[in-house]
Every structure is written in structure tokens, then in C-alpha cells.
Amino acid sequence: MCARRPALPWGVPAFIVTSCRLPSVAGVTDQLAVRIEGLTKRYGSLTAVDGIDIAVAEGEVYGVLGPNGAGKTTVLRMLFGLIRPDAGVLEVFGRSWEQNGTDTLAGVAGFIESPKFYPYLTGRKNLQLLAGLDGGAARERIDEVLDVVDLTGRDRDKVGGYSFGMRQRLGVAASLLRDPRLLVLDEPANGLDPAGIRDMRALVHRLADSGLTVLLSSHDMAEVEEICDNVTIMKTGSVVYHGTISALRAQAPPQAHLLRTTDDAAAARLAAGAEGLSVATAEGQLAVRGTQDAIDAYVRTLALAGIAPRSLTLGEAPLEALFFMLTEASPDSPPHGTRTDQEALS
Numbered sequence: 001m002c003a004r005r006p007a008l009p010w011g012v013p014a015f016i017v018t019s020c021r022l023p024s025v026a027g028v029t030d031q032l033a034v035r036i037e038g039l040t041k042r043y044g045s046l047t048a049v050d051g052i053d054i055a056v057a058e059g060e061v062y063g064v065l066g067p068n069g070a071g072k073t074t075v076l077r078m079l080f081g082l083i084r085p086d087a088g089v090l091e092v093f094g095r096s097w098e099q100n101g102t103d104t105l106a107g108v109a110g111f112i113e114s115p116k117f118y119p120y121l122t123g124r125k126n127l128q129l130l131a132g133l134d135g136g137a138a139r140e141r142i143d144e145v146l147d148v149v150d151l152t153g154r155d156r157d158k159v160g161g162y163s164f165g166m167r168q169r170l171g172v173a174a175s176l177l178r179d180p181r182l183l184v185l186d187e188p189a190n191g192l193d194p195a196g197i198r199d200m201r202a203l204v205h206r207l208a209d210s211g212l213t214v215l216l217s218s219h220d221m222a223e224v225e226e227i228c229d230n231v232t233i234m235k236t237g238s239v240v241y242h243g244t245i246s247a248l249r250a251q252a253p254p255q256a257h258l259l260r261t262t263d264d265a266a267a268a269r270l271a272a273g274a275e276g277l278s279v280a281t282a283e284g285q286l287a288v289r290g291t292q293d294a295i296d297a298y299v300r301t302l303a304l305a306g307i308a309p310r311s312l313t314l315g316e317a318p319l320e321a322l323f324f325m326l327t328e329a330s331p332d333s334p335p336h337g338t339r340t341d342q343e344a345l346s
């Protein structure tokens, strides 16, 4: 029987959750890896998670995206059984905490926030300790998981000398010891430098290619765009978008060029009526959107009118701009929990 390991003082086992392969049962593979419906968690008067739905299919990489405080970690904590929902359905491979207790997490591994290891032991020794706690075949998988996370050459170095990114990857290795079907990662690239981010994204790609289902949280649209198939975007506990990345991309506004001139007010007036062009004032500069031909023509018009461009730079990537539109607080926003995908995107 699979059981969640008791929390130990040094941290890791509180985060890494047991996994043992369920015997294959006809129909199991048709099930969702994760089914969440109407999931709600309140802390006093604060609704941290407000009746959200998420469906993660087996084999996909699913992102839960949102700014700080959106409720992402709270969702993952409920999945791991670290906190109880106030309402809603939460099933993992068709099992629930109410019906199945700790067996709910059979086949699931991952960590919340950052994994912790004995810094004065090598990466390999830390994995050996964890494998020893697990028993079974975990010990035989150490070389394989070190290879998957690209730590083979550093496995005999002390973890205290590892970069933050290497410790994150060792956390993934520790999760993989249990040969999971679902890997759950809470902001795995958070705090990593650009090389660490690149390595972590490449690792998630490799894991997905091997058929593992991955559910990860992130506050980085670019990360989710690069590695996820589907995404749920959360804002203050509610879902403001869920669907495929490609559908989201189709809704994104065209990328803006940010323009400063010697006379922005006159430049904005000159744009009025120009075909294929929209110009809006944004944070002390002009956000110019349109086809390349329209923008070229506009810049020529400015010059003929005696207005000199002082700078012309590319604005946020389209999906990033859409993410901010969906998740940034606005005084006119309806109370959270009342905004639908369509309303949010229209």
C-alpha cells in the first residue's frame, strides 16, 4: 500500500510524495490525471481558491499560471492533501482523499516550494537516503534519475555546493525515484538564473517526451507558453482563462511598438484615422499597434510633420500582454469569481 511519508525534520519528505505504480486496470488510462471541479479554499474571510475547475489529461504538461497570491500553491497543497478543501471535487487518477485516503497519491510525486536536502551530503547520498526510506526499486533508479536531470557528473559533490538550479533538479530526481505517472512542480523555475531556467525547461520537455504527465505552477507566461499544452490562469482565487496555449495565443493583442517623440500629443493626433494603425498613450509613451507597413508610414508622417521619434522599442510579447490584461487588478474589475473566460478576453 502506498502511504504518504511522515514529515521528517529535514524537509524533503514533507514535500516529496509517495508514488507506487498502480496495477494497470482496464479504463484507467482513459481517466484524467487530475479532475478538479468547484474547488474552494477559504482562510477566514479570504477566499484563496474560489470554485475552480481544472482537468489534466494523462500525458500532457499542464500549467497553473497566476501572479503572486493567485491561489496556485493552495491548489497544489490541496492536491497533496496538505490542506483540506472547503468545497469541491479533487481527484487524482480517479481517486479522492475522501474515498482513498493516502492512496490518492499513488503514482504522484513532486514538491511544493523548494526541495530541501542535507547540504553536507552528496547528491547521490541524499537520493540513497530517500530511496532507502522508500524501499522497493527506488535504489536501482538512482543512476537513471541522476542522468535524466543532468546531474550525473556532479552526484558525488556535496549538495551545499550546488547551485539553486541543481538543487531544484535534484528535487525532480528525488521525485522520479518513485517512477511516478504524475509529477507536480510548484514554480520549478522560480529564483533560477537564465541558465537554470533553460535547464529546468529542457528537463520538463524531456520528462513530457517520456510520457510523464506534468502539472506545474508558474507566474511566468513565457515559461508556460514554452512548455505547457494547456493552461489555467488564476487571479485572486478565480479562473480567468483555461484552455490551450494556441487558443490563448489567438486572443492575444498584436505586439505594440513603444514610441517616444518630441511631441507625443501631436503624434497621437496624427495617428487618428490612419488605416491599420492604433495608437494609445501608455505610461508616458505611445503604444503603436499595426502592420509593419502602417507603422513605417506613420513614422514617415511624423517626420514630415516635424515630430522626431526619440525611441521606438518593442513592447511586451503578445501573450505576456494578455496575461497582464487578465490578471492585473483594475478598479473596474468585477469582484473575483464573477468574471468568465469570455468576459475576461472580450
Ligand SMILES: Nc1ncnc2c1ncn2[C@@H]1O[C@H](COP(=O)(O)OP(=O)(O)OP(=O)(O)O)[C@@H](O)[C@H]1O
Residues within 6 Å of the ligand: 043, 046, 048, 066, 067, 068, 069, 070, 071, 072, 073, 074, 075, 219
Ligand atoms: N495558511 C494561510 N493562511 C491564510 N492565508 C493564506 C494561507 N495560505 C495562503 N493564504 C493566502 O491565500 C492566497 C493564495 O495564496 P497562494 O500561496 O496559494 O498563492 P500563489 O498563487 O501560490 O502565490 P505565490 O506565487 O506568491 O506563491 C494569498 O492571498 C495568501 O496570502
